[in-house]
Amino acid sequence: METKNLLLFRFYKTFFILAIILVSFIGFNTIFVYADETNTSLTEEINEEVGEEESFGQEEAFEKEIEVDDKEESENIQENNIEEETVKEETIEETKRIEITLEECIKELFKMYNPNEIKMPLNDEYILYGENQGFLKGIPDRNKDQLLTRGNLARIICNVLNIQPIYSKDPLFNDIKGQLNEEYIKAAYAEYLMDGITASSFSPNSTVKRDEFEKIIENLKSYKENPKDFKEKMKAQSGNEKAEKIKKLLSMSTYKSAAKKIETGTFMGILEKSKGKTFINGYEIPSFTYNNSTVVLLSDLKNYGFNLEWNDGLKAIFVHRAVDKNITGIDSGEIKKKEESLINKEVVYTNISVYAGNRRIPCYSVDNSSIIYINDLSPFGNVVWNGERKEVNVTLNNDVFKDGLNIKLLGNKVYNYYDTAIDVEVVHLWYDEKNKAFSTEADVFYGIPRNGYETIHLEKYESYEKKIYFGTIIKKTNLIENRLYENDINYYKSQRIIDYVCGVSKDSDEYLFSLVKPSIIIGTMKRAAGGFNKGEKVEILYGEDGSWYQCKSVSTGKTGRIPWGSVSIPPDPPTNKNQMTKEQLEAFVNKKGFTSQTNYFVWTDLDRQITHVFKKENGRWKLVRSMLCSTGRNITPTPRGFFTIKERGAYFGKGYMCKNWVQIWGDYLYHSVIMDVTGTYILENNVLGKRASHGCIRFSLENSKWFYDTIPRHTTVWIN
Numbered sequence: 001m002e003t004k005n006l007l008l009f010r011f012y013k014t015f016f017i018l019a020i021i022l023v024s025f026i027g028f029n030t031i032f033v034y035a036d037e038t039n040t041s042l043t044e045e046i047n048e049e050v051g052e053e054e055s056f057g058q059e060e061a062f063e064k065e066i067e068v069d070d071k072e073e074s075e076n077i078q079e080n081n082i083e084e085e086t087v088k089e090e091t092i093e094e095t096k097r098i099e100i101t102l103e104e105c106i107k108e109l110f111k112m113y114n115p116n117e118i119k120m121p122l123n124d125e126y127i128l129y130g131e132n133q134g135f136l137k138g139i140p141d142r143n144k145d146q147l148l149t150r151g152n153l154a155r156i157i158c159n160v161l162n163i164q165p166i167y168s169k170d171p172l173f174n175d176i177k178g179q180l181n182e183e184y185i186k187a188a189y190a191e192y193l194m195d196g197i198t199a200s201s202f203s204p205n206s207t208v209k210r211d212e213f214e215k216i217i218e219n220l221k222s223y224k225e226n227p228k229d230f231k232e233k234m235k236a237q238s239g240n241e242k243a244e245k246i247k248k249l250l251s252m253s254t255y256k257s258a259a260k261k262i263e264t265g266t267f268m269g270i271l272e273k274s275k276g277k278t279f280i281n282g283y284e285i286p287s288f289t290y291n292n293s294t295v296v297l298l299s300d301l302k303n304y305g306f307n308l309e310w311n312d313g314l315k316a317i318f319v320h321r322a323v324d325k326n327i328t329g330i331d332s333g334e335i336k337k338k339e340e341s342l343i344n345k346e347v348v349y350t351n352i353s354v355y356a357g358n359r360r361i362p363c364y365s366v367d368n369s370s371i372i373y374i375n376d377l378s379p380f381g382n383v384v385w386n387g388e389r390k391e392v393n394v395t396l397n398n399d400v401f402k403d404g405l406n407i408k409l410l411g412n413k414v415y416n417y418y419d420t421a422i423d424v425e426v427v428h429l430w431y432d433e434k435n436k437a438f439s440t441e442a443d444v445f446y447g448i449p450r451n452g453y454e455t456i457h458l459e460k461y462e463s464y465e466k467k468i469y470f471g472t473i474i475k476k477t478n479l480i481e482n483r484l485y486e487n488d489i490n491y492y493k494s495q496r497i498i499d500y501v502c503g504v505s506k507d508s509d510e511y512l513f514s515l516v517k518p519s520i521i522i523g524t525m526k527r528a529a530g531g532f533n534k535g536e537k538v539e540i541l542y543g544e545d546g547s548w549y550q551c552k553s554v555s556t557g558k559t560g561r562i563p564w565g566s567v568s569i570p571p572d573p574p575t576n577k578n579q580m581t582k583e584q585l586e587a588f589v590n591k592k593g594f595t596s597q598t599n600y601f602v603w604t605d606l607d608r609q610i611t612h613v614f615k616k617e618n619g620r621w622k623l624v625r626s627m628l629c630s631t632g633r634n635i636t637p638t639p640r641g642f643f644t645i646k647e648r649g650a651y652f653g654k655g656y657m658c659k660n661w662v663q664i665w666g667d668y669l670y671h672s673v674i675m676d677v678t679g680t681y682i683l684e685n686n687v688l689g690k691r692a693s694h695g696c697i698r699f700s701l702e703n704s705k706w707f708y709d710t711i712p713r714h715t716t717v718w719i720n
Contacts, residue, residue, distance in 0.1 A: 099207040103144035105153070106130040108217050109160060112224070131421035134449040135159050138181050142421070142447060151204030153216065154188040155181040161223060163187050167459050168253040172245065173202040180204075183460065190246045191227075192234035193219050254583060255459040259468045260511035262504050266349045271295075271366050273343050276390030278374055280304040283329030286338040287374065287392070290347055290364065293496065294392050297338070298354065298363070298370040303328050305396055306380075314411045316353040317363075317370070321380045323398050342366055349504050356380070358409045359491060360471060362500040373496065379484075405482055407474055412456045414474075416448040423478040424448060428458070429492050430467035433502055438493055439463060442475070468505050470497070512588055515580055518720050519606035521634050522554065523567040530562035538562075540569060542639040542668075545694050572634050572691045576607045582623050589614055589621045596716035597644070604697055604719045606631055606638065609689045611670075611697065613711065627703040628688040630673070631719075632695040638719060639668060639695070645715040648708060651679060659701065660708035664717055669696045672704035 106126040113133075121129055127144050130136045138155040158165065165183035172189065173196055176182045185202055188194040194216065197203040208216075223230045235243055271288050278287035278294055285304060288295050298317065302308060305327045309318040330338075350365040354372060361376040374392055375383050381396040406417040407424055416422045424445045431438055441461045445454040456472060458464050473488045475481070482488075491497065506514065521540040525532050532538055536553060543549035549567060552559045580588070594601055601614045601621055611629045614621035632638035646663040652671075657679040661671040674683045684692075688700060697719075699707060 098210045100148045100210060100213045101144065102130075102136075102139070102142065102146045102148055102152075103127060105148050105156065105208075105213070106135065108213075109135060109156075112217070112221060131447060132449055134447075134452050136421065136447040137449065137452075137454060138184065138446050140180070140423075140444075140446045148208045148213070149204060150194070150202065150206050150208055151176070151179060151181050151185060153208050153213075154185040154194055154204075157188050157193050157216070157220065158184045160220065161191075161193075161227075163191055165457065166190055166249065166253055167255065167457060168249045170249045170252040172249055174200050176202050176204055183457070186249060190249060191223065192231055192238065192242075193223060256465060256508050256587075257458075257469070258464065258466050258508055259505035260508055261351065262349050262506055264349060264351045265365075266504075267346055268349055268364060268503065269347045271342055271345050271347050271371075274339070276392065278392040278394075280329075280377075280394040281327055281396055283327055284332070284335060286330065286335045288339065288342065288371070290371065291496075291499065294374045295364075295371045296374050298372050300330065300338075303330055311410075314353065315351060316355060316411065319354065319356045319377075319380075321396065321398065342369070347371075353411070355410070358405075358407075358474060359488060360409075362497070375496075404480060405474060405477065407477060409472055409474065412458070413453040414445055414448060414456065415453045416450060418479075419450050421447045421449050424454075425475045425477070426456075427473050427475050427489075428456075428461060428463075429470040429473065429489070430461075430463040431470050431498065431501070432467050438470075439467065468501060470501055509591060512584060512591070515578075515584065516588060516605070516720065517576075517607050518640065519573070520640075521569065521637055523549075523551070523569045525562075525567055527566055529566040530560040531558065532560060532562060538567060540567070540634070540637055542637060542695065545636050569634050575609045575690050579608060579610070585612055585623050585626075586614070586621060594621065594716065594718065597714040598712045598716075600711055600715045602645070602711060602715060602717045604629065604631065604638075604717070606640070606691075606720060609691065611699070613707070625703075625706065627699055627707070630687045630690060630692045630698040632693050633691045636694040638693070638697060639665065640719050643717045643719070645711055645713055645717060648713075653677070656683060658696075658698075660699075660704035662708055662711065664697070664719075667695070670704070670707055671696060671698060672701045673698050675701075 103126050106129060110121065110126065110129060124144070127136070127142055131142060135156055136142050137159050139152050157163070163184075164187065166186040167183050168186060171177050172186050176185050179185070181204075185194070185204060189196070189202075197206070219230070219234075222233075269290060271290055274287040274289050274294060276294075278285050278296065281304070283304060285296055285300055298308065298319075301319065305322055305325050307320045307322045307325070309320060310316075311318065345366050347364045347366055350363060350370065352363055352365075352370060354361050354363040354370070356376055357379050359376075359379065361372055364371050374394065377383060377394055381394055384393050384395075385391075386393060407422070408415045408417065409426075414424055414426065416424070426443055426445070428441045428443065429438060430441065441463060443461075448454045458469055463469075470492050473482075473485060473492070475485050523538050523540050525534050525536045525538060528534050530551070532551065532553060537555065538551040538553055541550045541552060541559075543564070547564050548561050549564065550559065550561050551567070589601065589603065594603075596616075599616045601616075602611065603614070604611045609629055609631060611627050612623060613625045613627075615624045616622075643665045646665075648660075648662045650661075651657050651659045652661055653674075655677055657675045657677055658669075659672040659675065659679060661669045663669055673687065675681060676683055682701070687698065692698070698704075
């Protein structure tokens, strides 16, 4: 019976398995119903005969199958969660790598500067906002979808925070030389607001990614709140290497112009009588001749249909045609009086600038009155010379100078008078005086805001240190071309302008050397003595108080010794109060090629009553100390020339004391001011900075001690 039951169980088991297999093909519901209707009694019979043990085994197997399914489902959920986290992380990383557009940049700047603004600009208005604020100066493509580059971001940062560009000969990075906004990249770096991609590369044309942009915006906020604290914090974080790079960058930011203007008041010539009469719209105006050309008084133009506008900041006068102003002229009697009062007067250089439109025209001064060439009124009309009648006739034309540009060149700035941002292309004109040749350098100022300006930095151009700058001419804007461009170019290239600009300009070395004047004392012999004739001019070289002078003849160069009192000596000259800058002093001694047996060089400037000490560093003299001093009076002069430091001592004097003496030559010493016999009290006050000694050179007590302790024996001394 048991065997039979077992066989039946196996049969039904096999049948049940086949039924499960059919489910996958036919459908679970069909098989399940069929099995339920036909096999219920068989299943019950099997359960009864097999017993409870068999039934428990099946249940346990089924539960295990459920556990396996649950485990697999749990593992699948875990795998899905990992995949979701990975996708999320990748999305975050992808967001960081998203490139920033110009519009997005301006949006962030708007939020930074308008934190409480409820009404935000429309999308199309952000670029306009950036232009009007001047944030987009120097940016060529100001399209809202334009991707933001690292170079453009550096410029925007400087615009927003009003950081000045750095023009340095140090390249800083290998890939920014000659790039647009190079000088602003250097400035942003020096302010710790942007770094390079690597130590040698900035990658100015690479687009800015969101993660970098967000960090920079945070830096901007901190900098805006307190620039000093921000820089100190960033400097501490960045370390010495960056600090040294910035130091080097700034140390190479000095440029010298190829030419300097001569000093105001420099004699230029004589004002002569006019070769004929001059008329403006038929009204005679006082006129003169200078440099073979007709000139008029600038102030007289107010009576001939012009307005004169003075700009105190620029030290400039702007000549405007006043169309609605009546021409009254000046009566003949006043004309004659003015001309007679100024003829044969000196013409001198003035630093006042005069503008006729965008042209800067020559101006001179005569008896504190400004004069200009009559031909420089040509922008306002026609200027014609009638040789037969010997007359200059100016016919004003109200439409001649209407260029329609709405752009003005004032000083070193380009002003925009449009009601929208503008791009302006200009040309800078340079002149090589040696080769008598002109050259030009073009530039474009992008995004000058409405009623705003852009500064012209001439030092950025290669010609700055080599040629004379003649002027800047507007070529065109992104809206209109300058119809007077060729006329302006030809004007600056005219011989009269060449003569003027070259005449008021000095070679930079010539200018530098002109700042240093020798203090030569010229006396007149009262009687014949020492081989010199009565009335002969002699240079006083040195002497012994009350006994004699060593002299040199101005005319023959003969030297000799004459008795005290045999020569008339002029009074002491005033001290030159115009001090040279540190850069000028260092440039002067290095260009002169002064040498010394030690690492120090001493220069006593008699004209300014000051002594400078230089130290050799990397093959160049560097100024380490400048000290007011008191040298010999004209009747007891300090000798001029080259000497070397010799002996030294702690003090000397009888009935008084001078401390810290250092020998120059013979009895001539550097030492302290005169003190009482104990060396406690100073006996003379207010002598430093003027001639007061018997030939020695006096310092303050502090400076005499420093000089005594610092300057070694055999150091070269130059006294001029």
